[in-house]
Amino acid sequence: MPGFADQYGIEYGLPEADEIWRGRARTFAQETLAANAQRLDREGRFSRRIVAALGEAGLIGAGLSEPTGGGASTLAACAIAEEIGAVDGSARGFLAVQAGLVLAPLSTFANDTLRERWVPGLIAGTSIGACCLTEPGAGSDLGAIATTITEEGDEVVIRGEKVWITNGGVADILLVFGTVDTKARTRGLECYAVPADTEGVHTEPMPGNELGHRASDHARVVFKDVRVPKTNRIGGERSGFSIAMFGLEDGRLNVASGAVGVHRACLEQSIRFARSRRQFGRRIGDFQQVGATLADMDVELRAARLLVHQAARLKDRGLDNAHAVSAAKLYATEAALRAATNAIQLHGSRGYNDELPLERHYRDVIALTIYEGTSNVQRVILSRNLLGKDEGRGE
Ligand SMILES: Cc1cc2nc3c(=O)[nH]c(=O)nc-3n(C[C@H](O)[C@H](O)[C@H](O)COP(=O)(O)OP(=O)(O)OC[C@H]3O[C@@H](n4cnc5c(N)ncnc54)[C@H](O)[C@@H]3O)c2cc1C
Known part of the structure; x- marks a missing residue:
């Protein structure tokens, strides 16, 4: 069955090189992900x-x-994520x-030794990486991070x-x-690369059954006197917050x-159903x-899509896109949640079980409004940018 873009002539407006990446991701999603997504979700299984x-x-x-990576534009990376996301939220x-x-x-920020050790395997998919920001007492508020990093000789100890x-x-x-300084909030943060097999690293699955992203792995990770060389720091002293923001903008x-x-x-799926389902003697779409x-x-x-592409194009032109990224994340995730809700309503009872992927999309998409900065946090960022500093504060 032809895709929406082919059937309804949506203009992606992608340059040829980006369109090649999009096509590659679309083929991958249809040939490799589509056959497994529903099963892995049902089994709640992460697939290496x-x-x-x-x-x-x-x-x-x-x-x-390039030469390590693929050299695709940010716009192409967005098109890849759209194609994968259309089929498999966990992937x-x-x-x-x-x-x-x-x-x-x-x-971007690690030294040569760390880069050479980890980047090729992560790109090839033979190694897996995780980013450990959230804590029981620090979610939206990264300044509340309580994990400590203490220098001891040539090493740091993480707890x-x-x-x-x-x-x-x-x-x-x-x-x-x-x-490195619990009173300094975000100005005290640092980021370290920690091999998962380092002594003192303990992981366990998050408790409870998750609403969506069931083919993902979500863990609690405890660091008990974990020692790594000081040279494992990513970026400069106390640069952890800007490293986090750098990654989060991409994410x-x-x-x-x-x-x-x-x-x-x-x-x-809704268009297909609205064309084929008949009630009261006509297509329900009518x-x-x-x-x-x-x-x-x-x-x-x-x-x-326009908001996403605008944010991507700004980055590809070397311009600051933080505001545009927040706007795109806020709008696109909330619009997708509305679309998933509407799609299930429109399918009636047929949307309510997992014969179709709609209920999986509905369960998965809620998390998109939560992780990597909740919708409220995006609103905080946007309004703060719009208002600027309060010059009269303290008067
Ligand atoms: C599926 C999934 C995957 C995740 N993966 C990762 C991961 O890989 N790495 C990682 O570090 N974390 C991860 N997280 C955690 C995620 O980043 C946090 O859940 C998120 O940042 C929100 O933090 P919190 O859950 O502690 O909520 P809280 O920060 O406690 O927020 C609770 C509510 O208060 C609101 N709120 C908080 N502050 C404000 C404010 N200033 N103004 C207005 N409203 C506010 C929030 O919007 C929210 O509605 C993941 C979460 C999920 C669900």
Whole structure:
């Protein structure tokens, strides 16, 4: 069956080189992910084979510069995330962490030894990375991170607890954020690369059954007197917050692109159903209320994709895109959640079980409005940028 883009002539407007990446990701999603996504979700199983296949297809390191990475533009990386996200939210979530939160900072800020040791395997999908920011007492508020980093000779000692760490239980390398000065909040943060087999690293699955992303690995990771060389620091002294923001900007754009993919999948399936399902002697799509829902889903999809592409194009032109990334993440993830809800309503009872992937998309997409900065946090960033500093404060 032709895709939505082919059937309805959506203009992606991608340059030829980016279109090649999009096509490659689309083929991969349809040939490798589509056959497994529903089963892995039902089994709640993380698949290393999918990771290796993503690496083999060149999709993990696509956005990193050549010769190590694929040299694709940010726009192409977004198109890849959209295609993967349209089929498999767990695989797209893996990609956001491995490419955005781990590879981007590691390949940009780590020393040569760390880069040579870890980057090729992470790109190939033979190694797995995780990014450890969140703690029981520090979610949106990274200044509250309580994991401590203490210098001892040529080493640092890391002590603390991280939760909700994607890939945490399967990772080979962990990027761990801790503080060297608990009173300094974000200005005291540093980031260290910690091999997962280092003595004192303990991981266990998050307790409870998760709503979505069931084919992902989410772990609690405890660091008990974990020693690594000082040279394992990523970036400079007390640069942890800017390293986190660097990774999160990449990751947030990946999440927003994945949301566009979910949205598109929900709309495509809804159009198919609205054309074929008949009630009261006609196609349900011909009832004005159903048609209007489809029209709204279409407009919101186009708007979300434009926001994502605008943020990507700014980065590709070397311009600051932080505000645009927050706008894209906020809008695209919330629009995708509305689209998933509408798609299930529109399918009636047929949307309510896992014969179709809609209920999986619905369960998966909620997390996109939470991780890598909740919707409220994106609103905080946007409004803070709009208002600027309060010059009259303290008067
Ligand atoms: C599936 C999944 C995967 C994840 N993967 C990772 C990972 O790989 N690595 C990692 O480090 N973390 C990960 N996380 C954690 C995720 O980043 C946090 O859940 C997220 O940052 C929010 O933190 P919190 O859950 O502690 O919520 P809190 O920060 O406690 O927020 C609770 C509520 O308060 C609101 N709130 C908080 N502060 C403000 C404010 N200033 N203004 C307005 N509202 C506010 C929030 O929007 C939210 O609605 C993952 C989470 C999930 C669900």
